[in-house]
Amino acid sequence: MQDLILETNEDGEVRLNRVNYEVCVLDALRDALRCREVWVVGADRYRDPDADLPADFEQQKTEYFAALKQPQEATQFVTGLRERLHDALVRFHADLPKNEKVRVVSKDGGRFGVTPLDPQPEPPTLGAMKGELGRQWPGTGLLDMLKEADLDVGFTDLLRSVLTREILPRAEAQKRLLLCLFGLGTNMGLKRVASGDTITPDQLRYVRKRYITREGLRAANAQLVNAILAARRPDLWGEGTTACASDSKKFGAWDGNLRTEWSVRYGGRGVMIYWHVERKATCIHSLLKTCSSSEVAAMIEGVLRHCTEMEVERQYVDSHGQSEVGFAFTHLLGFDLLPRLKDIAGQKLYLPDLALSEQLPLLKPVAAQRAIRWELIEQQYEPMVKYTTALRLGLADPESILRRFTQANAQHPVYAALKELGKVIKTICI
Numbered sequence: 001m002q003d004l005i006l007e008t009n010e011d012g013e014v015r016l017n018r019v020n021y022e023v024c025v026l027d028a029l030r031d032a033l034r035c036r037e038v039w040v041v042g043a044d045r046y047r048d049p050d051a052d053l054p055a056d057f058e059q060q061k062t063e064y065f066a067a068l069k070q071p072q073e074a075t076q077f078v079t080g081l082r083e084r085l086h087d088a089l090v091r092f093h094a095d096l097p098k099n100e101k102v103r104v105v106s107k108d109g110g111r112f113g114v115t116p117l118d119p120q121p122e123p124p125t126l127g128a129m130k131g132e133l134g135r136q137w138p139g140t141g142l143l144d145m146l147k148e149a150d151l152d153v154g155f156t157d158l159l160r161s162v163l164t165r166e167i168l169p170r171a172e173a174q175k176r177l178l179l180c181l182f183g184l185g186t187n188m189g190l191k192r193v194a195s196g197d198t199i200t201p202d203q204l205r206y207v208r209k210r211y212i213t214r215e216g217l218r219a220a221n222a223q224l225v226n227a228i229l230a231a232r233r234p235d236l237w238g239e240g241t242t243a244c245a246s247d248s249k250k251f252g253a254w255d256g257n258l259r260t261e262w263s264v265r266y267g268g269r270g271v272m273i274y275w276h277v278e279r280k281a282t283c284i285h286s287l288l289k290t291c292s293s294s295e296v297a298a299m300i301e302g303v304l305r306h307c308t309e310m311e312v313e314r315q316y317v318d319s320h321g322q323s324e325v326g327f328a329f330t331h332l333l334g335f336d337l338l339p340r341l342k343d344i345a346g347q348k349l350y351l352p353d354l355a356l357s358e359q360l361p362l363l364k365p366v367a368a369q370r371a372i373r374w375e376l377i378e379q380q381y382e383p384m385v386k387y388t389t390a391l392r393l394g395l396a397d398p399e400s401i402l403r404r405f406t407q408a409n410a411q412h413p414v415y416a417a418l419k420e421l422g423k424v425i426k427t428i429c430i
Contacts, residue, residue, distance in 0.1 A: 084428060257271065294403075
């Protein structure tokens with residue numbers, strides 16, 4: 001860095017290169033703004049990070065801990081976590097010789113060897129079920145399904161005009177809303193779904209502009225999802241579902257869109273849509289995000305803000321939807337983060353103390369060189385709960401809160417404690 005800022009002239013004098021110095025200052029300011037070490041007075045996204053925290057935390061501490069179902073004493077929290085980690089490692093060590101799909105090898109500094117699972121056989125009744133569905137509803141179109149769902153549930157009643165009064169009759173508004181939703185959802189466009197002279201594209205554009213809002217769509221989706229969950233027979237689907245999977249998909253977008261970014265992962269410019277899907281069938285939440293924003297934050301927001309009656313206890317993600325900080329926050333929020341780790345072979349197991357390694361000889365190749373720093377978790381337990389409470393209450397979006405806990409702000413004590421807690425939960429998960 002000094003080689004860029006300082007330069008020597010012909011007389012041997014050391015001088016400051018002002019242009020390079022200003023560029024370095026702006027680069028440092030950018031990093032500080034991203035991790036919120038520096039904030040802007042009067043801003044929203046880059047405001048004082050302490051404004052994101054609950055102001056009455058000290059007065060309502062007991063209620064906040066109870067809402068998260070976490071003990072108020074840090075010692076009790078650490079003791080329970082330490083026992084869970086110990087039991088998980090001992091159980092894994094005992095089952096490892098009998099597990100034909102998982103092995104631990106010593107090459108390359110210690111690695112996991114995981115054999116892919118065999119594909120599940122096709123259920124014997126699947127062919128008969130497909131045939132019966134085709135016999136009862138042959139050639140049923142998506143628009144017919146959408147119409148029947150609305151007649152049963154009435155989700156278009158939640159899509160109201162943003163104006164003070166509605167002149168359009170509700171029956172006509174319902175018809176146009178269904179066509180708008182079908183055209184937008186299938187990407188056919190409003191011009192193609194307009195039915196000749198009866199309904200024109202201009203009428204559909206009017207309905208889209210006046211009736212279709214973000215809040216209305218989320219309320220309608222929640223009502224439809226709740227109806228699907230209520231209609232399921234417990235003897236076929238089980239008493240209730242608590243598992244959800246989430247992932248993102250890139251869509252191309254014009255450069256004029258303020259959210260459009262270049263995707264390093266997929267290539268090309270566009271935006272990302274992050275979906276939370278229950279049992280590969282029902283979308284309980286969707287979120288528009290930029291290509292560079294955190295998928296961990298989008299995952300947490302979907303679990304907390306899905307607005308349906310589903311209680312998410314297990315959240316499945318890919319490698320991009322997890323991090324050690326994400327493991328820590330999901331544990332404090334009360335649900336399990338279950339990622340499909342791409343680099344499962346290179347993962348390390350963290351022991352509660354190094355003395356335990358002598359009792360677990362089979363795990364030595366994949367054990368980390370140091371133990372968990374429990375004193376750091378205990379010291380920062382209350383601040384971690386405070387940030388988790390801010391997430392639960394929605395005082396700030398998860399992206400803004402998690403931005404403070406990145407590698408650029410590695411010296412932050414709460415970030416270090418979250419990393420340690422995340423290592424514990426990740427080891428238990430593995």
